[in-house]
Amino acid sequence: MHTVVCIKQVPDSAQIRVHPVHNTIMRQGVPTIINPYDLFALEAALALRDKLGGSVTVLCMGPPMAEDSLRKALTFGADRAVLLTDRYFAGSDTLATSFALSSAIARIGETFGPVDIVFTGKQTIDGDTAQVGPGIAKRLDLNQLTYVSRITDLDTETRQITVERRAEGGVQVLKTALPVLVTMLEGTNEIRRGSLADALRAARAEVTIWNAADAGITELLKCGLRGSPTVVKKVFAPTARADKAALIETDGKNGAQIADALIAAILDRNPALDADLRRLSAGF
Amino acid sequence: MSDAPRQTPAPAASRAGMKKELPERFRSYKHVWVFIEYEHGHIHPVSLELLGEGRKLADKLQVDLAGVLIGGDAAELAEAAQVCFEHGADIAYRVADPVLTHYRNEPYTKALTDLVNTYQPEIVLLGATTLGRDLAGSVATTLLTGLTADCTELAIDDERSLAATRPTFGGSLLCTIHTLNFRPQMATIRPRVMAMPLASPGRTGRIVDHALDMTEIDIITKVLQFIPDRDTQKAQLAYADVVVAGGLGLKSAENFQLVKDLAAVLGAEYGGSRPLVQKGWITADRQIGQTGKTIRPKLYIAAGISGAIQHRVGVEGADMIVAINTDAKAPIFDFAQIGIVANAVELLPVLTAAFRRRLSVHRLAS
Missing domain, CATH: 3.40.50.620 (HUPs)
Incomplete structure (x- = not known):
């Protein structure tokens, strides 16, 4: 069983600051992490390998510094790491990203053995689109399984896979044939602590570094900004509303008086809420 | 995109x-x-x-x-x-x-x-x-x-x-x-x-x-089964009329109970901001904001939530936003209609008591 796990190095969004004047992201000093959603994909792949044998290849597209994230993935127990990096990829939208990644996955298959499952996280925390996974599946003609909460069965003889998938209003149980693309739902497993042996191995391991040509990409027009049908025309901070919140005076009041003043202000602004609250609080 | x-x-x-x-x-x-x-x-x-x-x-x-x-x-x-x-x-x-x-x-x-x-x-x-x-x-x-x-x-x-x-x-x-x-x-x-x-x-x-x-x-993929969610288990945040939510200003997972208490008295749904999911205080289906649920209630009470843009875009459709935060400069006061500069941990219990008094009086009257 050969699985490829796509990971992305993202800025730790909790620590992003916006320049107050220029409305640009202040990246300096913002630590990077593996996109947290991708760790559920990585653990799912590692668990399958432990059970069925085979190997796990982690793949990351990004700047050279993204090698750190791949090395981190190796410490968790991934068998090999491929960094796809080239300035031609700069400014890729989801369509261009899925082109580059699917080309690299095809090349991984040729180089390290046929790929049975491609795993991705549900989405990234910086782009939040959830579009790259389906894009890779379509380009590689893989059966697509998104929002998977559990792989319930994988028969290596018949090459059939059964999963539970989060759908609207319930769980779909789907059965399909390998090769597949799986996007893992968050909270479905917990990434293992890497072993000491894995940490030592990761420190010494060679990360395979490919540029566009190495990944077999000849159509550079499909990469980066030029390969991206979407164009960001404007980046801006939301305008503050002219009227700020009406503040409830708290000086010289005790808690109950403040609470009463707040309720009065709410109902003063929308008297009809009184009936709604009575209905709801009575359990209707 | x-x-x-x-x-x-x-x-x-x-x-x-x-x-x-x-x-x-x-x-x-x-x-x-x-x-x-x-x-x-x-x-x-x-x-x-x-x-x-x-x-x-x-x-x-x-x-x-x-x-x-x-x-x-x-x-x-x-x-x-x-x-x-x-x-x-x-x-x-x-x-x-x-x-x-x-x-x-x-x-x-x-x-x-x-x-x-x-x-x-x-x-x-x-x-x-x-x-x-x-x-x-x-x-x-x-x-x-x-x-x-x-x-x-x-x-x-x-x-x-x-x-x-x-x-x-x-x-x-x-x-x-x-x-x-x-x-x-x-x-x-x-x-x-x-x-x-x-x-x-x-x-x-x-x-x-x-x-x-x-x-x-x-068609290679087959649907073997569909297991519907039991409605009672899932949060109905998106379509709730009244929503109470908490943020990091609550200081601890235990204090999140104060949000649930107020929601229970109001017959409201409850939720929280993204950091609370990351800290494990609430489940992901209760996250309010860009990457969680977008809500459009008649009344939204945000307790201890600073109001980052990703939260703001998830709640801006509310008819009325009431913000409780100790920081008078918190961005949430820029888009809330009613604000109160106070410690949510202290105010929530009295607010819950005040609503309970008011609503039970009404119930007796009717």
């Missing part, structure tokens, strides 16, 4: 400045479409919300609005089509085939892709649900066109181009995205981001049938 937020605004801006003509083959693309999510006998509300928004775009462009109905039973879809007409659609494209009874990526992608290639819409909108996102990514990749995820605002610019605005960089900024040289322009929008349009009973439209041209043997 851009998965990676652009490294710097500079290349994006210079690229946007490049004036490019729409290629000849796309000039005939016209009309606004909404993919109607029809499952288990009913239409997902987000689809009707998008018909309301799509109507505005179609009127601005002076074109028709169509709903796309894909499913197993032609008669059921005809009923759904009538609901679409009453919510603003002029046309319903219907693909009815037994293999489409349950959602599966492969046949639904083929159905929608074939429709787009045949009838050539300029805009296609889908709900950003698990189904809509699963389908949109496949269809946009097949068509090699642009797709913008989780838009919070849609507009038509002076050149008839769709301006799709969404939060970016983890919700700290907004960006406006265009698909300049490809058609259709595709976008997904989360439930409750757009307002539900009023229905016009009796309003009619035209159904256009299209064949799938696929049989069960062609």
Whole structure:
């Protein structure tokens, strides 16, 4: 069983600051992490390998510094790491990203053995689109399984896979044939602590570094900004509303008086809420 | 849409400045479409919300609005089509085939892709649900066109181009995205981001049938089972009338109980900001904000939430926002209607008691 796990190095969004004047992201000093959603994909792949044998290849597209994230993935127990990096990829939208990644996955298959499952996280925390996974599946003609909460069965003889998938209003149980693309739902497993042996191995391991040509990409027009049908025309901070919140005076009041003043202000602004609250609080 | 937020605004801006003509083959693309999510006998509300928004775009462009109905039973879809007409659609494209009874990526992608290639819409909108996102990514990749995820605002610019605005960089900024040289322009929008349009009973439209041209043997993926959620277990945040939420200002997981207490007295749903999910204080289905649930309640009480943009875009549709925060400079006071500079941990219990008194008095009176 050969699985490829796509990971992305993202800025730790909790620590992003916006320049107050220029409305640009202040990246300096913002630590990077593996996109947290991708760790559920990585653990799912590692668990399958432990059970069925085979190997796990982690793949990351990004700047050279993204090698750190791949090395981190190796410490968790991934068998090999491929960094796809080239300035031609700069400014890729989801369509261009899925082109580059699917080309690299095809090349991984040729180089390290046929790929049975491609795993991705549900989405990234910086782009939040959830579009790259389906894009890779379509380009590689893989059966697509998104929002998977559990792989319930994988028969290596018949090459059939059964999963539970989060759908609207319930769980779909789907059965399909390998090769597949799986996007893992968050909270479905917990990434293992890497072993000491894995940490030592990761420190010494060679990360395979490919540029566009190495990944077999000849159509550079499909990469980066030029390969991206979407164009960001404007980046801006939301305008503050002219009227700020009406503040409830708290000086010289005790808690109950403040609470009463707040309720009065709410109902003063929308008297009809009184009936709604009575209905709801009575359990209707 | 851009998965990676652009490294710097500079290349994006210079690229946007490049004036490019729409290629000849796309000039005939016209009309606004909404993919109607029809499952288990009913239409997902987000689809009707998008018909309301799509109507505005179609009127601005002076074109028709169509709903796309894909499913197993032609008669059921005809009923759904009538609901679409009453919510603003002029046309319903219907693909009815037994293999489409349950959602599966492969046949639904083929159905929608074939429709787009045949009838050539300029805009296609889908709900950003698990189904809509699963389908949109496949269809946009097949068509090699642009797709913008989780838009919070849609507009038509002076050149008839769709301006799709969404939060970016983890919700700290907004960006406006265009698909300049490809058609259709595709976008997904989360439930409750757009307002539900009023229905016009009796309003009619035209159904256009299209064949799938696929049989069960062609489809590799099989649906073995569908296990419906038990309603009582799942948060009904998106469609709640009153919502109480907490943020990091609550200081501890134990204090989140204060939010639940107030919600219980009000008969409200409760939720929290993104950091609370990351800390494990609440489950992901209770997250309010850009990457969680978008809500449009009549009353929203935010306790100890600072109001980052990614939270703001998830709650701005509320009729009234009440903010409780110790920091008078917290951004939430910029978009709340009523604010109170106080420690939520101290105020919530007294507020709960005050509401309880008031509501029980009413109950006795009635």
